[in-house]
Amino acid sequence: MSYAATHLRTLAALTLQHLALVAVSLAIALAIAFPAGIVAARNARLGAAIIGTAGVLYTIPSLALLAALVVALGIGPQCAIVALVVYAQLGLVRGIVAGLRGVDPAVVDAARGLGLSPAQRLLRVELPAALPVILAGVRIAAVTLIALATVAGWIAAGGLGTLIFDGLAEHHDGPIVAGALAAALLAIAADAALRACERAVRT
């Protein structure tokens, strides 16, 4: 803790960097997961393929994926972001598929029968009705990414992992503990905040 006390400014900067890394990755991941999840929810065969692919990607060890990405993209945050986007897919797509498939069929039938167009049904009825389940997927993805983003420190992509890898290299416990604790607290805070969002949208 003495390390944290004397390096507050560094810790704060790295925490912000960590959050930025996760936020950017999550935003990109959502932009991919929404169309993928909507397609997967409507077509059983494509759904199995999409979730299967996301599942296989999820099982690739993070250090191996990062190493491969460094070779392909060069060292830096872009590698970390690509890796985080990949790991977020499984949780996000699953949440979107479960959410959409869980919408009461009577609600969808009523929406059709009342004269909502397919796009209006999706945007005004199905996605909002699925939102609590989708948000649960976002929460799990966010917490996973906060933990995973620490490995970005290994490839000089910034964030709290920097402290952990620096500490390991210098045989210095202080930064390791500070980085790990800060990342854990961040994950807990994100979990609590997103849980609150879920409660707010639950009908």
Added chain:
Amino acid sequence: MSPEGARVELSGVGVRYPGGAHAVREVDLAIAPGELAVFLGPSGCGKSTLLRTMNRLVEPTDGTVLIDGVDVRRQDPTELRRRIGYVIQAVGLFPHYTVAQNVAVVPRLLGWDRARIAKRVDELLALVALEPAKYRERRPRELSGGEAQRVGVARALAAEPRLLLMDEPFAAVDAIVRAALQEQTARVHRELGTTIVFVTHDVDEALRLADRVVVMNAGRIVQADAPERLLDAPCGDFVRDLVGVDAETRRLTAARPLIER
């Protein structure tokens, strides 16, 4: 104030599944403006499928469906549906909307202004016997089954449709609530003059509500007659068995007008 009900004409309507089995075959039926026609029959007889051809939720494979003389296939399905009320057994209120927002769905799609929608929502809630001030801001999960179905009826009537389709609307509520909802439907029908097509498998419900009962079996119309006629002169064994042993009692119930609430 309300316009006259729509005229519905079905001629040679058939619905064949891709496998070749018929859900509905060779249905000819004209429903007059303002009529309350009840499709009655066992489950799987095609009554819901036939109802759903009227708002193009099901496309007939044979024949034509005319509403006010216009073939429904010549109309855009979403626009057609916005002009036709639709009530289903499971209600299907949008869970993330309040009661008022649910009732306002079709007026909003039609681009009504805010003040007109707010006024209409209150009118409709009053019409279905839900005190507007008390129910407007409630969520569907806070409603009982009967209250939810009242909101479902209000939602279906919101844009003053000239045709109202009701697919087993009261099958999931208990007997007392069902009777109240039936009375309300009869009252709405009387007050608004809307043409109503009502699907049920409940003989008593059909006899209580109908101007004309359309009995269906295996995709065909077996008999289409006024309730008393159905009891007095059942056309064949199927109808006789359906109206059945209690025909005498049913004659009495059907003859008694629905009590005003």
